[in-house]
Every structure is written in C-alpha cells, then in structure tokens.
Amino acid sequence: MPEIKDSMGGSPLFAGGLQMGTEKRTEKRTEEQRRAEALALLKHILDIPSVNGKDREQETAVYLAEYLKRKGMDTRVQLIDEHHGNVIGVLRGKTEETILFNGHLDTVPYGDINEWNTNPAVCAEQNGRLYARGASDMKSGLAVMAFVLGELAESGCVPQKTIVFAGTCDEERGGLGAKEIIKEYPDLFPKLLLIGEPTSCQAGVAQKGCIWLKLSVSGKTSHGAEPWQGINALEQGFGLLADLREELMREEHPVLGRSTLQITMAEGGIAPNMTPDRAQFLADIRIVPPLNEKEVLNRLKCLIEKRCDVYNGGLSFAPEISNYRMPVETGPKNQWLHRLKGFIGDDAGETGINYFTDASIFLTAWPDSPALLFGPGEPQMCHKPNEYVEISKYFEAIRVMEKFCWYIAK
Numbered sequence: 001m002p003e004i005k006d007s008m009g010g011s012p013l014f015a016g017g018l019q020m021g022t023e024k025r026t027e028k029r030t031e032e033q034r035r036a037e038a039l040a041l042l043k044h045i046l047d048i049p050s051v052n053g054k055d056r057e058q059e060t061a062v063y064l065a066e067y068l069k070r071k072g073m074d075t076r077v078q079l080i081d082e083h084h085g086n087v088i089g090v091l092r093g094k095t096e097e098t099i100l101f102n103g104h105l106d107t108v109p110y111g112d113i114n115e116w117n118t119n120p121a122v123c124a125e126q127n128g129r130l131y132a133r134g135a136s137d138m139k140s141g142l143a144v145m146a147f148v149l150g151e152l153a154e155s156g157c158v159p160q161k162t163i164v165f166a167g168t169c170d171e172e173r174g175g176l177g178a179k180e181i182i183k184e185y186p187d188l189f190p191k192l193l194l195i196g197e198p199t200s201c202q203a204g205v206a207q208k209g210c211i212w213l214k215l216s217v218s219g220k221t222s223h224g225a226e227p228w229q230g231i232n233a234l235e236q237g238f239g240l241l242a243d244l245r246e247e248l249m250r251e252e253h254p255v256l257g258r259s260t261l262q263i264t265m266a267e268g269g270i271a272p273n274m275t276p277d278r279a280q281f282l283a284d285i286r287i288v289p290p291l292n293e294k295e296v297l298n299r300l301k302c303l304i305e306k307r308c309d310v311y312n313g314g315l316s317f318a319p320e321i322s323n324y325r326m327p328v329e330t331g332p333k334n335q336w337l338h339r340l341k342g343f344i345g346d347d348a349g350e351t352g353i354n355y356f357t358d359a360s361i362f363l364t365a366w367p368d369s370p371a372l373l374f375g376p377g378e379p380q381m382c383h384k385p386n387e388y389v390e391i392s393k394y395f396e397a398i399r400v401m402e403k404f405c406w407y408i409a410k
Contacts, residue, residue, distance in 0.1 A: 034151075038398055039391065041067065042143040046123035046132040052106040057169040058085030060105040060139075064146055064167055065089070071150035073165075078180060084169040086177045089146075091153050093162035099408055100164050100190035100369075101149065102178075102358055103142035103197075104171030107134040108383050115385035129388040137382040140389040141196025141375030141397070142167060148401040152409065159409035161191065171358050174323070178361035189366050192336050194404075196375040197357050198382060198389075201396050203341050204373025206255045206352035209327030209360060211285040211296060215241065216318040221270065221277040230275030231315050234268045236307065237279045240317060243303050244285075248296065253288035255329075255352035260286045286354055289327045297321075325360035330370045337372060343403040353379055374400070 029037075048063060049055040058077060065075040068089040078086040087105070110120040110133050118124040120133040130140075149165055168177030181188075197204065217237040222230025245261035252258050261283055268279030287296060297319070304317045330337055332350075341348035351373075359371040376397035381387045 035395060038143070038147045038395070041147050042130065042140055042389075042394060043123045043125075045139050045143055046130065046134060047121075049121050050106050050134070051109050052170060052172045054109065056083050057106045058083065061085045061087035061167055061169070064142075068146060068150055068153070068165070072153035072156075073149065078184070080169065080176060080180050084176055086169055086180060087165075087167040088181075089149065089165040091149055091159060091163040091165075093159040093409075095161055097161045098164055098188060098190045099161050099192045099194065100166060100188065100362070101145045102166045102168060102193065102195045102362070103138055103145055103375075104177070104358060105142070105167050105169050106172050107137070107139075108172050109133075111383075111385060117386055120385075120387070125391075128391050130391060130394075131386060131388045133387055135381075135387050135389040136198045136377030136379075137387070138197050138375055138377055140377050140394050141198065144376060144394065144397045144401050145194075145196050148398060148405055151402070152405050157409050159405070161408050163405070163408065164188070164190070168358055175325075175358060175361045178358040182362065182365040186365055190369050193359055193362055193366070193369045193371040194336075195357050195359055195371065195373050197353060197373045198375045198377025198379045199351055199353070199373050200378055201344065201374070201376055201393050201400065202349050202351040203337060203344060204353060205332070205337060205350045206253065206289065206329035207327065207357055207359065207373065208256055208259070208286040208288055208352070208354050209292070210323065210325040210356040211287065211293060211321055212323040213281075213283040213285055214320040214322055215281040215283065216320075217268075217279040217281070218316045218318075219277045219279075220275070220314050222275040224271075224273035224275060227275055230277065231311055232275050233279035234266065234276045236315060237266070237268075237281045237317075238263070240300075240303060240307060241281060241283055244296075244300055247299050247303065248285070248287065248291065251288060251291060253329075253352070255350060256288045256327075256354070259288050259291060260284075260354075287327055289329045292326060293321065293324045325356035326363065328357075328359045328363060328371050330372055334370050334372075336370055339407055340372060340374060340400070340404060343400045343407075351379075355382065 050057045064087045069075045074090040123132040170176035217233040219231035219233035248259040265282035269276040376393040
C-alpha cells in the first residue's frame with residue numbers, strides 16, 4: 001500500500017503521523033441514541049453551505065475531519081486553495097490492500113429561491129424527510145460513510161483491508177478534488193471504489209460519461225431573400241448536432257439506456273435579413289459504455305466531412321471538448337457487487353445514473369478498480385428545488401453500509 005503523506009511533507013498518514021483520534025466510547029448506546037447521532041451528523045453538514053463557486057467547500061471537510069478524528073481515525077484536510085479542500089480519513093487495516101470510500105462535499109447553486117418551500121441553505125425536517133440543497137446529492141451519502149466508518153473506528157475494529165475515506169471538493173464542476181487525490185497519491189490502486197451518490201439504496205453499477213462540446217461553424221453570408229447564395233452557419237450547426245445525436249443513440253445499454261445530446265447554447269446571426277456566416281454551439285453529451293471520447297470524435301469527424309463535401313470548402317466546423325468524463329460500469333459477476341446486493345436484501349436491484357461522478361476521474365489513474373455507487377438520496381431530486389432525502393432511507397443505507405464494512409473487516 002502506498003504511503004500517504006501530508007501536503008507539507010510530514011509523516012505518512014498510514015503510520016499515524018497526523019491527527020490520530022484516541023477517544024474510545026466506553027458506554028453502550030441504545031439504537032435510538034445511535035440513530036439520533038447519525039441524524040444529527042447529516043443535519044449538521046447540510047447546514048454548512050458548500051455551493052460550488054460560492055462557498056468555502058473546505059469548511060465541510062474541516063468538520064468531517066474533526067468528527068472522524070474524535071471517533072479514532074487518522075484524518076487530514078488536504079488544502080488546495082482558498083475555497084477548496086478535501087477531507088481524508090484512514091482506518092488502517094491488517095493488510096495494505098485499500099478500499100476507497102468517496103463522496104463529494106460541494107453542491108450546485110440553489111436556483112430560484114422562490115421555487116423552494118424551505119430555505120435551501122438550512123436543513124428542514126418535514127414529514128419524514130430532510131430538505132436542503134445537497135440532501136440527496138450527496139451529503140446524505142457522505143454522512144452514511146462518515147458515520148459508519150466512525151462507528152467502526154470507535155469500536156476498536158482493525159479491518160482486514162485498509163479503508164480510506166475521501167470527501168472531495170469541486171465534483172460538480174471540474175473535479176479539482178479528485179484530481180488532487182490522484183496527484184498526491186498516484187499509487188493508491190484501491191481494490192474497490194465505493195461512491196455514495198444517490199441510488200435510492202439500490203446497487204449502482206454504471207454511470208454515463210459526459211462530454212461538453214463547443215462547436216464553431218463558419219459558413220457564407222448572403223441576402224436573406226436569397227438563402228441559396230449563402231451557407232447558413234446556424235442551420236448547419238443544428239443539423240450536424242442532430243446527426244450526431246442520432247448516431248450516438250444507436251447503442252443501448254441494459255441499465256443506462258441510450259446516449260443523449262442536448263444543445264445548451266447557440267449563438268449566431270447578423271441581422272434578420274442576412275444569412276448567418278458564423279455560429280457557436282455548446283452541447284451536453286452523455287454517453288453509455290462502450291462509447292468514449294475518441295469514438296465520439298471519430299463519428300463527429302465523419303459527419304463533418306460528409307457535410308463539408310457538399311459545399312466544396314465553403315463550410316467548416318471546429319469542435320472543441322471542454323470537459324470529458326468517461327462512462328463507468330462494473331460487471332454483474334463482480335464479487336463486491338454480489339455482496340452489496342446481498343446486504344441490501346430481497347429488494348436489491350441494479351441501477352445506473354445519467355450524471356458523472358468522481359469515479360470517472362479516479363479510474364483514469366486506477367483503471368482496474370471496480371466502482372460501485374450506493375447512497376440513500378433520490379436521483380430524480382438532484383439539482384432541483386425542494387431537494388430532499390427520506391430519513392428512513394438514510395437509516396437503511398447505514399444498515400447496509402455497516403454490514404458491508406464488517407464484511408471488509410473480516
């Protein structure tokens with residue numbers, strides 16, 4: 001197992017050279033007391049604003065580091081800049097084989113406050129639900145992992161495999177936190193990557209990849225009354241992206257369905273009576289396995305050549321990718337998936353998510369690590385007003401995660 005050192009070059013984290021928590025709980029708590037503590041943990045981190053691009057995401061990292069330290073784990077906050085920081089907690093095991101638990105600290109903006117029935121910056125409990133930005137995506141999954149690992153550490157358990165908890169910043173944008181983990185610890189090579197994204201307590205086995213495509217189009221201007229004299233850059237751009245959408249939708253994944261392409265911005269035009277000779281587009285593309293960035297670009301290139309051949313050099317396209325996250329899937333025969341579904345119980349099903357997670361970044365460094373998703377949040381509530389998590393599902397996720405962790409501990 002690779003040594004993990006602090007950013008100032010201090011002692012290896014796995015050697016206990018950082019903030020080693022030493023307190024052990026001696027009294028035995030009732031199940032009601034444990035549930036109250038777990039709920040209080042989630043409510044507290046929901047009350048810490050961590051909107052990406054606005055708040056100091058590292059404040060959530062500091063709180064979780066202190067919480068896990070009190071429980072007996074080695075912890076540190078991996079500072080990146082003024083606003084960004086990761087939390088890393090380690091429960092050292094009997095072997096150097098590593099399991100990586102991951103969740104992100106940041107949330108998307110609140111959106112239109114008038115569409116919320118409660119204050120999105122403050123956790124509100126109503127009718128068996130907790131409402132706040134991040135309740136489903138994904139502070140509830142983050143709290144599940146932190147609580148269960150804290151309980152395991154506090155019990156004095158030394159698991160068979162070392163468990164590393166990484167709460168990462170900036171997942172909702174560029175993945176700065178995950179990239180920093182890889183940069184500092186490139187030789188981690190976890191045997192399993194478990195991410196607490198919202199799956200409604202089902203086993204998440206796949207996620208779509210993401211491509212943000214910028215497309216610049218050059219055509220030929222003409223009088224609006226004589227469009228045949230020009231080459232309409234706007235129409236050509238819309239047509240090319242429609243062709244690419246149709247091309248990508250040919251493959252269908254058994255869990256994720258089909259790829260999607262959505263035009264999210266279009267600019268162009270000179271005047272109402274002039275054919276536009278310049279246009280720019282932004283497109284959000286979500287791809288299913290086995291598609292990847294290279295395959296999409298190859299198909300786009302073929303479509304471009306086909307269109308440009310018609311105009312003998314009068315039309316050109318310049319595509320540019322501003323963000324790429326690979327699609328991720330874990331096969332049905334994976335032993336970790338089998339165990340997770342067994343702990344979920346008779347209602348266990350396999351699901352996939354349409355959005356990207358930090359798994360798509362981690363797997364660029366550790367491509368052989370299987371990745372699973374499991375969390376209590378509701379996928380359909382992500383990024384929406386009145387985001388919530390069911391309290392009963394939060395406790396159910398803790399039950400499953402406790403069994404999973406004790407399996408790791410054997």
